[in-house]
Amino acid sequence: MFEQEKWEIVWNHRQSFIDGTISTVIMALAGLAIALVLGIIFGLMSTSQSKPPRIISRIYVEFIQNTPLMLQALFLFYSVAFSGVKGFTALICGIVALGIYHGAYISEVVRAGITSVPKGQSEAAYSQGFSQIQTMFLIVLPQTIKVILPPMVNQVVNLIKNTSCMFLAGGAVDLISRTNAFAVGEGTASAAGQGYIIGGVIFFVICFPLSTLASRWENRLKNRDVSSNKKEGAK
Amino acid sequence: MIRLEDVHKSFGDLEVLKGVNLHVKEGEKVVIIGPSGSGKSTLIRCMNYLEEPTSGKVYIHNHLMSRSRRAFINKIHSSMVFQQFNLYPHMTVLDNLTLAPVKLKKIPRKEAEQTAMGYLKRVGLEEKAHVYPTTLSGGQQQRIAIARALTMQNRIIFFDEPTSALDPEMVQEVLDVMIELSHEKNFTMVVVTHEMGFAREVADRVVFVDGGNILEEGTPEHFFTNPQNERTKAFLSKIIR
Ligand SMILES: Nc1ncnc2c1ncn2[C@@H]1O[C@H](COP(=O)(O)OP(=O)(O)O)[C@@H](O)[C@H]1O
Ligand SMILES: [Mg+2]
Numbered sequence: 498m499f500e501q502e503k504w505e506i507v508w509n510h511r512q513s514f515i516d517g518t519i520s521t522v523i524m525a526l527a528g529l530a531i532a533l534v535l536g537i538i539f540g541l542m543s544t545s546q547s548k549p550p551r552i553i554s555r556i557y558v559e560f561i562q563n564t565p566l567m568l569q570a571l572f573l574f575y576s577v578a579f580s581g582v583k584g585f586t587a588l589i590c591g592i593v594a595l596g597i598y599h600g601a602y603i604s605e606v607v608r609a610g611i612t613s614v615p616k617g618q619s620e621a622a623y624s625q626g627f628s629q630i631q632t633m634f635l636i637v638l639p640q641t642i643k644v645i646l647p648p649m650v651n652q653v654v655n656l657i658k659n660t661s662c663m664f665l666a667g668g669a670v671d672l673i674s675r676t677n678a679f680a681v682g683e684g685t686a687s688a689a690g691q692g693y694i695i696g697g698v699i700f701f702v703i704c705f706p707l708s709t710l711a712s713r714w715e716n717r718l719k720n721r722d723v724s725s726n727k728k729e730g731a732k
Numbered sequence: 733m734i735r736l737e738d739v740h741k742s743f744g745d746l747e748v749l750k751g752v753n754l755h756v757k758e759g760e761k762v763v764i765i766g767p768s769g770s771g772k773s774t775l776i777r778c779m780n781y782l783e784e785p786t787s788g789k790v791y792i793h794n795h796l797m798s799r800s801r802r803a804f805i806n807k808i809h810s811s812m813v814f815q816q817f818n819l820y821p822h823m824t825v826l827d828n829l830t831l832a833p834v835k836l837k838k839i840p841r842k843e844a845e846q847t848a849m850g851y852l853k854r855v856g857l858e859e860k861a862h863v864y865p866t867t868l869s870g871g872q873q874q875r876i877a878i879a880r881a882l883t884m885q886n887r888i889i890f891f892d893e894p895t896s897a898l899d900p901e902m903v904q905e906v907l908d909v910m911i912e913l914s915h916e917k918n919f920t921m922v923v924v925t926h927e928m929g930f931a932r933e934v935a936d937r938v939v940f941v942d943g944g945n946i947l948e949e950g951t952p953e954h955f956f957t958n959p960q961n962e963r964t965k966a967f968l969s970k971i972i973r
Contacts, residue, residue, distance in 0.1 A: 621784050621818035625832040625884060628808025635835065639822050 503688040504554035507695055510679055517675030518699050523591055524671055525657045529598025532656065539600065540637060541633065554604065561601035570594040570662040578666070587666035596617050599656045606648045610641030654704045659668025672696060733758040733770035733920050734779055734888065740776055742843050750944040758887070761914050763931040763952075766941035767967055772924045775941060779922065780806050788892035792888070803807050807836050811881035815897050817873040819865035825852070825876055826861040829883045834840045837843070837884070844883070851879040871902025878909055885897045889913070891923040903927070910934070928972055932956060940964045 507514075538556055542550035562569070573590040622632040632638050661673040675695030680689035734756040741749040748771045756762050758908045763910045764772050769784055777783040778790060781802040783939050792796040792809050815823065820828050829848035833839045837845075855875040865873055881889050913919060914934040925931065931938055931951045939948050941951045941959070948961040956972075 603885060615816075617814060617816050617819075618820065619819040621812075621814065621820070623782060623802065624780050624806055624810070624812035624814075625880075625889075626805075626836050627832070628803045628804050631835065635831065640820075 498659075503691050506688040507679075507691045508531065510692075512684060513675050514672070514695060515535070515545055516670060517672035518703075519673040521657065521660045522703070524595070524663065526587070527592045528595030528599065528656055528660070529653060531593065532599035532652070535596060535600025536603025536607055540603035540611065543604060543608045544611045551553045551626060558604055564688045566594070566598045566659060566662055568663070569598060570665055574666055585604075588663070589659075591663040591669070591671075592667055593612055594662065595656060595659060598659070600651055601654055602655075603649065603702060606645055607641070608650065609648075610645040611637055613644050614640045647711045647715040647718070650707055650714070654708050654711070657704055657707075669729065674697060675725050733760070733793060734922070735789075735791040736775075736778070736947070737789040737791075739778055739785045739790065742756075742786045747779070748944050750769050751788070752944075752946055753934055754939065756920060756922060761918055761919075761934050761936045762923070762935070762939060763935040764909065764922065764924045764933060764939045764941055765926070765928075765931065765971075770942045771874070771944045772941050775894050776892050776924050778884060778921055779890060780810050780812055780963050782812075783933065807832075807884070810890060811884050813874070813877050813881050813891070813894045814892040815879045815893040817870070817897075819873055819877055819880070820832050821864065821866050824856070824862050824864055824877075825868075827863065829877065829880050832880075832952055833883050847885075848879070848883050851882045852876070854882075855879045856905075856913075869902060870898045871905045872900065874902075875908045878906070878912075878913075882913075887921070888920045891921065891925070893924050893926070895925065895927060926971060928968075942967070 536576050536731040539554040542554040543558070545551055570591060573594045574587055578587045611633075618636055618640065619632045622636045623629075627635065660671050663669040663671040664673045664677060666674075673696065676692055679685050679692040686691065734754070736752050736754040739749055739752045740747065743750040747940060748762055749966070752775060754775075764776065766898075774783055778785050779792070781790070781797050781799065782946055792805050795801065795805050797805060805945065809968075819825075820831070823831065826845060826848055829851065830841065833844040833847065834841055841903050849858060849861060852861055855878055857872060859880070860868060860872065865876060883955075894910065895906050896973055898906065907927060910921075910923070910930065920965045921934075923930075923934075935952050937949055938952055938955045940947050940955070940963075942963050948955075948959065954962070956968070959968060
């Protein structure tokens with residue numbers, strides 16, 4: 498594990514790891530953008546007063562959460578990308594798969610955020626003459642942000658790790674694919690262990706600060722709730 | 733001004749309002765009393781369609797209320813003060829007061845802020861304009877909520893038990909503000925309350941609700957000296973000690 502020449506092989510191929518990191522981050526950001534849009538739309542639908550949007554949202558969330566991401570990605574790769582639908586490259590399919598998958602989880606986060614706002618808030622807005630949409634965007638959603646942010650950051654961490662499903666597409670350029678190509682490659686396979694370690698370290702360096710931030714945030718919120726409850730009790 | 737025609741409201745199998753008819757005239761101060769769970773909140777919330785009646789009609793200023801017209805009618809005709817204040821906690825007091833005038837009535841911010849400061853002064857809380865509502869006492873929050881209701885400059889104000897969530901020593905400061913408002917001839921007030929002193933002083937008409945029906949209505953003198961209905965008598969004897 499500590500042979501210098503093996504680490505030198507890794508060092509000589511550093512550009513491959515850097516490129517992989519960059520494309521993983523880009524994929525994660527693109528996937529996140531899709532996930533956020535889907536998450537907000539389906540999260541809003543799940544708190545709608547009428548039934549059909551609630552049911553549609555429920556079906557989406559349950560279906561996605563109860564089947565493996567791997568299967569969803571494979572489905573997209575082989576039924577869409579590899580069947581030659583124009584413009585749907587493996588890369589785009591991977592991003593879409595990530596977006597759809599995490600959109601379902603973010604939808605639940607958004608829903609939890611919305612239901613954490615007391616009903617009296619929207620009632621006050623309705624009594625002033627705000628429409629449902631105005632009420633959602635001016636009164637309710639701004640109050641959900643502090644509840645939503647920590648689990649949202651956790652979703653981002655999972656999303657970054659889940660770019661690993663791109664590996665299925667074959668010949669992809671993300672960090673996992675690059676790491677694996679290195680590990681099985683001619684002339685580099687002898688340093689496979691070192692290659693995987695470096696790949697892991699890069700993921701860790703990206704994800705650890707994010708999840709630390711999220712849990713700090715969460716603890717701070719909890720402590721604040723406890724102390725404000727104390728204040729209530731003391732009154 | 734406000735007209736309810738045969739209003740029914742059920743929650744699932746529970747029929748909470750059983751055909752209420754009520755006509756509140758312009759400038760009238762109506763106090764609704766009745767035991768807890770009798771449907772008072774549901775009744776007043778049907779007036780601004782926070783609850784949609786299962787059947788029956790609600791007219792505000794001759795506009796027939798409907799779910800799709802709720803926002804428009806509430807914007808130009810009525811405001812509400814809630815038991816739990818329901819101030820917006822993510823905004824300062826001043827922003828609480830200016831949000832609706834600026835967003836809904838398109839009043840320039842400067843002008844809306846001036847108006848808001850005037851109402852804050854009226855409820856005695858000018859100096860709290862730039863703090864967040866949760867830092868204030870219940871009594872102060874409710875006075876702010878009343879000021880917020882006033883900034884829309886609508887003629888109708890609904891109050892649903894505005895003093896019931898307050899510590900006893902804060903009840904009077906809120907009642908004082910409401911009594912002062914009641915002196916304005918062109919304000920129509922509908923107030924659900926257990927404060928019989930307030931009802932006696934302010935009401936043009938007292939309405940007794942029990943079991944989802946209006947059982948008796950009349951002037952405060954009639955109510956507190958000579959109630960007719962047995963249930964009214966029983967309720968008043970319990971609440972006035
Ligand atoms: N949203 C609701 N869903 C189900 N039941 C409700 C709802 N709101 C009120 N109720 C029921 O309707 C009855 C009357 O409630 P309410 O109008 O709040 O009475 P009051 O204000 O006179 O105490 C109560 O039994 C209450 O439990
Ligand atoms: Mg009530």
